Amino acid sequence: MPIALPLLAALIWSLLPLLWQLLTSLRTPEALVLQGPAAWLQGWTLANYRQVLQGDPPFWRYLFNSCLVGAASTGLTLLLAIPAAYGLQRQRPALRGGISLLLLAAAMFPYVLLFLALLELARALGWGNQLLALALPYAGLSLPLAVLLLRAAFADLPAELEDAARLEGLNLWQRLHRVLLPLLAPAVASTAILVFLFSWNEYPIALTWISRNDMLTLPVAMARIAGSSVYAVPYGAFAAATVLGGLPLLALVLVFQRQIVSGLTQGAVKG
Amino acid sequence: MTTAGLHCEQLSRRVGDRLLLDGLNLSVAPGESLALLGPSGCGKTTTLRLLAGLDPVSGGRIRLDGQDVTHSPAGERQVAMVFQSYALYPHLSVLANLELGLEVRRVPAPERRQRIAEVLALLQLEGLERRRPAQLSGGQRQRVALARALLRQPRLMLLDEPMSNLDAQLRDQLRPELRALLHRAGHPVIHVTHDQQEAMGLADRIAVLESGVLQQVGTPQELYHRPANLFVARFLGRPGINLLAGEAGVQLGIRPEQLRLVESGGLPARLLRREWQGSQQLLWLDTSRGELLLLAEASLSPGEQLQVSWRPEDELRFSSASGERLA
Numbered sequence: 001m002p003i004a005l006p007l008l009a010a011l012i013w014s015l016l017p018l019l020w021q022l023l024t025s026l027r028t029p030e031a032l033v034l035q036g037p038a039a040w041l042q043g044w045t046l047a048n049y050r051q052v053l054q055g056d057p058p059f060w061r062y063l064f065n066s067c068l069v070g071a072a073s074t075g076l077t078l079l080l081a082i083p084a085a086y087g088l089q090r091q092r093p094a095l096r097g098g099i100s101l102l103l104l105a106a107a108m109f110p111y112v113l114l115f116l117a118l119l120e121l122a123r124a125l126g127w128g129n130q131l132l133a134l135a136l137p138y139a140g141l142s143l144p145l146a147v148l149l150l151r152a153a154f155a156d157l158p159a160e161l162e163d164a165a166r167l168e169g170l171n172l173w174q175r176l177h178r179v180l181l182p183l184l185a186p187a188v189a190s191t192a193i194l195v196f197l198f199s200w201n202e203y204p205i206a207l208t209w210i211s212r213n214d215m216l217t218l219p220v221a222m223a224r225i226a227g228s229s230v231y232a233v234p235y236g237a238f239a240a241a242t243v244l245g246g247l248p249l250l251a252l253v254l255v256f257q258r259q260i261v262s263g264l265t266q267g268a269v270k271g
Numbered sequence: 272m273t274t275a276g277l278h279c280e281q282l283s284r285r286v287g288d289r290l291l292l293d294g295l296n297l298s299v300a301p302g303e304s305l306a307l308l309g310p311s312g313c314g315k316t317t318t319l320r321l322l323a324g325l326d327p328v329s330g331g332r333i334r335l336d337g338q339d340v341t342h343s344p345a346g347e348r349q350v351a352m353v354f355q356s357y358a359l360y361p362h363l364s365v366l367a368n369l370e371l372g373l374e375v376r377r378v379p380a381p382e383r384r385q386r387i388a389e390v391l392a393l394l395q396l397e398g399l400e401r402r403r404p405a406q407l408s409g410g411q412r413q414r415v416a417l418a419r420a421l422l423r424q425p426r427l428m429l430l431d432e433p434m435s436n437l438d439a440q441l442r443d444q445l446r447p448e449l450r451a452l453l454h455r456a457g458h459p460v461i462h463v464t465h466d467q468q469e470a471m472g473l474a475d476r477i478a479v480l481e482s483g484v485l486q487q488v489g490t491p492q493e494l495y496h497r498p499a500n501l502f503v504a505r506f507l508g509r510p511g512i513n514l515l516a517g518e519a520g521v522q523l524g525i526r527p528e529q530l531r532l533v534e535s536g537g538l539p540a541r542l543l544r545r546e547w548q549g550s551q552q553l554l555w556l557d558t559s560r561g562e563l564l565l566l567a568e569a570s571l572s573p574g575e576q577l578q579v580s581w582r583p584e585d586e587l588r589f590s591s592a593s594g595e596r597l598a
Contacts, residue, residue: 163325164358168372168423169346178371182362 018246025049025239032235048236052225052244057214059244062221065131066200067248069217072135073199074192077142081191084143085150086176100148107144114141115204122209129212137205142195149194153187154180189259193252200249218245274337276300276459277322277427281331284317284483291317293483294331299427299459304450305488306474307463308506314483315463319429322461324348335426351425355432357416359404365415366400369422390418393452409437410445417449421456428453430462434469446472467507479503497587498524501594504587510553515560517588521597524587527553530565530579537578542571 024032031043052059088099118137127133157180165175181188203219210216216224222241225234282295292314299305307315320326322333324345333341340348360368366387373383391397394414404412413433420428433449434442450473453460464470470477471491479486479494479502487499491507498504501522504512510527517523531537540556540563554571556563556579565579588597 158356158358160354160356160358161360163323163345164352164354164419165360165371166325166345167323167350167352168375168419170371170375171346174375178375179360 021239021242024235025243027236029232029234029236045236048240049244051237052240055225059221059241061214062216062218063244063248065215066218066245069131069134069138069206070196070199072132073138073142074195076135076139077146077195078188078192080139081143081146081150082176082181082188084147085154086180088147088151089154100151103144103148107148111141112204115208118205119208128209129215131210131215134206134209134217135199138195138199138202142198146191146195149191150184150187153184157183186259189256193256196252197249274334276303276336277461278334279322279331280334282318282321282328282333283330284314284321284326285329291483292321295485297478297485297488299461301459302454302457303476304453304460304462304474306470306477307461307480308467308470308477309465309480310506311465313480315465315480316431317483318480319352319431319461319463322427323350323352323429349423349426350429351420351423351427352429352431353413353416353420353433355435357404357412357436359412359415359419361404364401364403365396365407368404368415369419372419373422386422390421393421394418410441413437413445417452425458428456428458428460430460432464433462434464434466442469449473467509479506481506497596499596501589501596504589504596510564510566512587513561513563515563517586520591522589522591524589525563525581525585527564528566529585530563530581532565532567532569533578533580535578537580540577540579542573542575542577544573545571 025048026044026046028043028045028047031039031045034043088096091099122128122133127136161179161183162175165179170178201219202217203223206217206220207223210220218241222238222245225241226238277297277299279295279297282292282297283290284292295314295318297305307318309315317326321328324340324343328341331341332339335348335350340350360371363371369387369390370383373386378386391400394417396411396414396418399407399411399415404415407415413436417433434445437445446469453473462473464473474491476488476490477494478488481502487494487503489497494503495507498507501514501524504524505514508526512524512526513530515523515525538558538560540558543555543557543562545555546553548566551566551568552570554565554567556565556577558579563579571577589595590597
């Protein structure tokens with residue numbers, strides 16, 4: 001199997017940091033610095049997980065917060081991006097090209113430059129420490145890319161399909177709901193995952209908008225664990241939090257694996 | 272003037288400064304089948320889309336059974352269309368494909384089931400209800416598309432290149448079936464094709480389009496024997512019509528099968544090459560009046576000196592300037 005070797009190398013290359021993280025999360029602080037083969041026999045512990053899960057508030061609270069914000073951001077983004085993408089695809093080519101270019105520029109813009117302005121906005125509107133309010137900037141920042149991805153997916157559908165549905169008397173909503181969206185499920189799923197991932201990982205806005213301990217999202221909460229002591233870095237607890245924080249994503253990707261892959265390769269092959 | 276069926280007057284479609292269809296006048300009676308024939312880009316698919324309501328009309332009127340539908344939305348015209356790609360919903364079974372339209376038009380479930388059962392039987396699709404379009408053959412897909420169109424109970428049936436995705440053998444087999452079925456259904460039928468065989472096999476009348484302008488409408492025989500102009504004369508008939516110079520300002524057209532080889536008194540000709548076509552041979556002749564095509568049963572070899580003749584009444588005379596046929 002000559003192909004398997006480079007494949008294995010690639011796998012190790014990309015999985016090694018994750019494995020290291022997993023190992024770190026299961027060891028005592030002393031065991032981390034032990035050397036030699038004997039080190040593998042001692043120092044295993046679940047104390048890091050216990051510490052993280054029994055904190056105040058418990059770690060699952062942050063998981064829940066992040067899931068809530070992620071779901072709200074994803075839902076809001078799709079709700080706006082699907083009709084926008086459909087409308088964009090129906091425009092004259094010149095207008096469509098111009099708008100797509102603007103969307104691309106917006107998608108490329110480094111959003112970190114915006115967080116101070118967004119903070120002012122949140123303060124003025126009283127959106128600080130409102131968990132769901134986070135979904136608004138997240139959806140706003142995700143929309144350009146989501147619209148571009150979904151527009152390309154709409155463009156890949158044969159135009160005659162929608163014509164046929166129009167002749168049969170389906171109105172716009174029925175055409176989207178009964179004909180177009182079922183066919184776009186892979187593209188919608190991969191777009192949803194991208195938006196969810198952005199929301200899951202987002203740091204600066206979450207850091208500045210939320211200060212109440214029980215409302216933090218995962219990235220901010222994890223940063224607090226890392227910075228909880230001036231004198232020591234709690235590698236073990238930090239790693240345990242990372243592992244726990246990665247689990248929901250892993251589950252999500254496993255469930256939607258088929259859709260994501262077929263969404264990524266959409267348009268590559270006819271049929 | 273009767274009001275039943277389809278009537279369009281001065282129908283036009285303009286996109287930017289391009290005139291895709293220029294003042295089309297056309298009527299199709301219930302039960303009649305008309306073929307729109309022409310090379311690609313001649314405006315035939317444009318016409319179909321205007322009639323279906325898929326594209327906006329730039330000028331003129333469309334009336335269906337006496338009702339002005341020029342600006343009605345596609346879904347309210349009761350016009351059905353079989354698309355070139357068939358446009359079956361790929362994620363739905365045959366049954367769901369047929370049912371979707373009835374469902375959104377709020378046809379009650381028992382009636383839905385009954386009508387679908389009827390049309391499935393008519394098109395011999397029973398047993399395929401649970402299949403997805405991808406699991407059907409080309410001929411079966413065509414029949415499902417046709418079934419979906421028939422369920423619309425249309426006032427006008429449109430077919431866009433209905434045979435182009437089928438192989439030649441299946442096409443020959445399905446043509447008479449389709450023709451009989453459409454006749455029985457009794458609505459006006461328009462089908463678009465660039466294949467004159469298909470047009471002649473499926474249609475009662477043929478309308479020839481070129482550059483968005485209607486050239487001639489008539490029965491296949493009329494178009495073949497009395498073409499309105501050079502374009503129609505050249506477009507219909509395989510092998511194509513022979514054109515040679517007549518008196519000043521006149522071009523003569525003679526069909527290859529109307530040319531005869533004679534012993535004496537004809538136009539001297541030399542055989543350039545030949546093509547065996549089964550029952551007959553297609554001969555290319557070089558004459559003083561230009562190259563001629565001729566169908567003959569004789570077995571001849573290239574280089575032979577021959578004489579060719581035709582009956583004066585078989586000559587079609589066209590104006591060299593306008594291309595119109597002269598009386």
